[in-house]
Every structure is written in structure tokens, then in C-alpha cells.
Amino acid sequence: MMISYIFRSTILYSMIDLTIDFADVKFPNPFLVGSGPTSGNPQKIISAYRSGWGGVVLKTIGDSIVRKSVRPMYGAMRKNKELLAFENLELITEDPLEVWDKYLKIIKEEEIKIPIIASIMGGSDHTEWIKLAKWVEDRGASMIELNFGCPHGEPERKTGAFIGQHADLVYEYTKEVVSSVGIPVIVKLTPNVTDISEIAKAAENAGAKAVTAINTVNGIIGVDIEKAQPLPDVNGYSTYGGISGPAVKPIGLASVSKIYKSTKLQISGVGGIFDWTDAVEYFMMGAKTVQSVTYTMIRGFEFISEWKKELEEFMKRKQYTLEDMIGIASNKIKTYEFLEKVTKRRTSVDEEINNVRGEIYG
Ligand SMILES: Cc1cc2nc3c(=O)[nH]c(=O)nc-3n(C[C@H](O)[C@H](O)[C@H](O)COP(=O)(O)O)c2cc1C
Secondary structure (H helix, E strand, O other), rough: OOOHHHHHHHHHOOOOOOOEEOOOOEOOOOOOEOOHHOOOOOOHHHHHHHHOOOOEEEEOOOOOOOOOOOOOEEEEEEEEEEEEEEEEOOOOOOOOHHHHHHHHHHHHHOOOOOEEHHHHHHOOOOOHHHHHHHHHHOOOOEEEEEEOOOOOOHHOOOOOHHHOOOOOOOOOOOOOOOOOOOOOOEEEEOOOOOOOOHHHHHHHOOOOOEEEOOEEEEEEEEEEEOOEEEEEOOOEEEEOOEOHHHHHHHHHHHHHHHHHOOOOEEEEEOOOOOOOOHHHHHHHEEEEEEEEEEEHHHOOOOOHHHHHHHHHHHHHOOOOOHHHHHHOOOHOOHHHHHHHHHOOOOOOOHHHHHHHHHHHHH
């Protein structure tokens, strides 16, 4: 027992391994740039690769639904200087397929040695999804992510989160794509559903290798009370947008945990990852890889070397491999009834409030 412990510690101490097999593809590390403006052209993708990211999910590519997003398309909710939440009204890429054809050629010529995951979104019929899936496969994508999660603009056209909110559609579209391509298919889920595990099960039954959770959460970032104007202010109007950043992390963690506990799918966790510790929380809830978008918009790509170093230090200290961490905290999530049996203290409500107040305000 002691010998095996010493042996294991020595191995772990001498070589921390950040490589991970995710949906049958090998990644040099579990940190991916998620789909968004920081993965929308070759310069950014090359820059992410050179900074040491483990993979990139391209900005969602489309055909018939490609159009310009409204402007302004971003809004922020802050407390002092800290960003609490971010809203976007950005649609999928504004670049047509001819432009992406050039982008993907550049990416190929640069010999980017990390997996490139092509995110795609077709319109409201299967054929376009299949066409796009084959199109990105022919141009060297390592995997495909089906964007069933965008909560604004696209649902009005019966795609994006509209598909992700109907388990039967998720099943149909996923099955069609899976049977048309030879590379692994990942389904990106919207948190704006009653039970995300039901939707994930539909993706699993249709042959998806993995899911990405979560896309943005539908919301309104704020109201300018002087003008009675919802934000972002698009020429005097606004619409329900996609919220990301720190505020959505709890929703992302719960979503990942629910999927982890109810399916055998591999999971890429995303939503409010602003630090390496946030990533570890996602691993412990059941994610095998993690993605970051809003933070890369604010900070660029370079910080990833620091995150990897910190993660390695943590793994050394705790003697964890990456695989060890996956789902270990999710296994401690039980029913309410279970918690009632293990509750030790019966404090008053006021005492509980005071405890929380103390934790927050010191
Ligand atoms: C400006 C912006 C644009 C986005 N565009 C896409 C997109 O094209 N496709 C997609 O699947 N997700 C898109 N997302 C969602 C992100 O990939 C991610 O799921 C979400 O922002 C939560 O992660 P974060 O808190 O790290 O940003 C976008 C997010 C932002 C902030």
C-alpha cells in the first residue's frame, strides 16, 4: 500500500500529464478556446495555438442564415471594476463560406498541431446541416460541434436554441449529421431548458460522442433607468441576449453535473471560466475539457501558460491525474432527501443568514 503510494507520488511528481483524449481525439491539454469572436479568423486561431491552448472551437460557421449582427452587440454588468456578467447579441459568423474556405486553408498551411473543432449551424432543415458538416470535414476539421444553443436571433428562424429546446429535434439533427461524417460529433447545449439531461440523452441516443455545456443564458444585462432603455441600446430598442461570464458559472456547473450523472457522454464544460480554479471546478463536476470565451475577449490568449502551470502545481500537490478529477465532486451531489438524513446542525434561519452575511461582507 505504502510502496504503491510512494510509486504513484513519484510518477505524478516527475511528470504531470495534461494531455487528454476527448471524444476519440487527443488534445495536448484540456483548455480550449470556445466558439466566439476570439476564434473567428486565422490570426486569432494561430495566436491561440502559439500561446499554448489545447484546441480551438471555431466561431460558428453557416450558410443560408449568415448575416450581419446588430450593433452595438455587447453589454457588461459590473460591480466596481469587476465583470459580473456579459451580454452579447452576436450571431454566428458574419463571413460567408467562401471566406471560411480561405481561412481553413490558411489554418491548414500553418500546420496548427492542435485539434480544430468546427462549430456549425444550418437553417431549419437537415440537409444544410449535413452539407455544412461534410464541408468542414473535407477541409480538415478534427471534430464538429453542432450549435443547438444560440439563444438570440437564430431561434426566431427555428434554429440554434430552438433545436436545443426540443429533444426530438436534437435527436433527428444529430443522427443525420453523425451518419453523414466520419469525424466525432459534439452537441452544444443551451441551458434554457427545463431539464438539460433529457436533451443530452437525446444527443447520446443519436450517436454524439460528447456534449458542450453551456451556451449563453438568455437574459437582459440591464436597463438605463434615465432613458427607460433596455441594454444594449440598439437604436432605442433591445432584445433578449446571451449572458456569459462569472454569473453563469453556477448554471454551467450544475448543467455539467446533471449530464455527467445521467449519461455516458464526455463533456466539454464552458461558462464563466475566468481562472484555472474555475476549470478545476468544471473537471470535478464531470467535464473532460473546458472552454473559455468571454475571458479571452478581455484578456487575450497568453495567460494560458500561467493557468497550465497553476493546474500542474495543483495536480502535484493533490496527486491527481486529470482523469482522477473528472466528476469527483459530482459524485457528492445527492437528492435533497439524502441531505436531510446527513444534516448535522439545525440552526435558526437568522443564524444561517448571519453566517452567509459574514462570509460575504466579512
Ligand atoms: C460574443 C460572444 C459570441 C459567441 N458566439 C458563439 C458562437 O458563434 N457559437 C457558439 O456555439 N457559442 C457562441 N458563444 C457562446 C460561448 O461559446 C460560450 O458558450 C458562452 O459564452 C459561455 O462561456 P464564457 O462565459 O466563457 O463566455 C458566444 C459567446 C460570446 C460572449
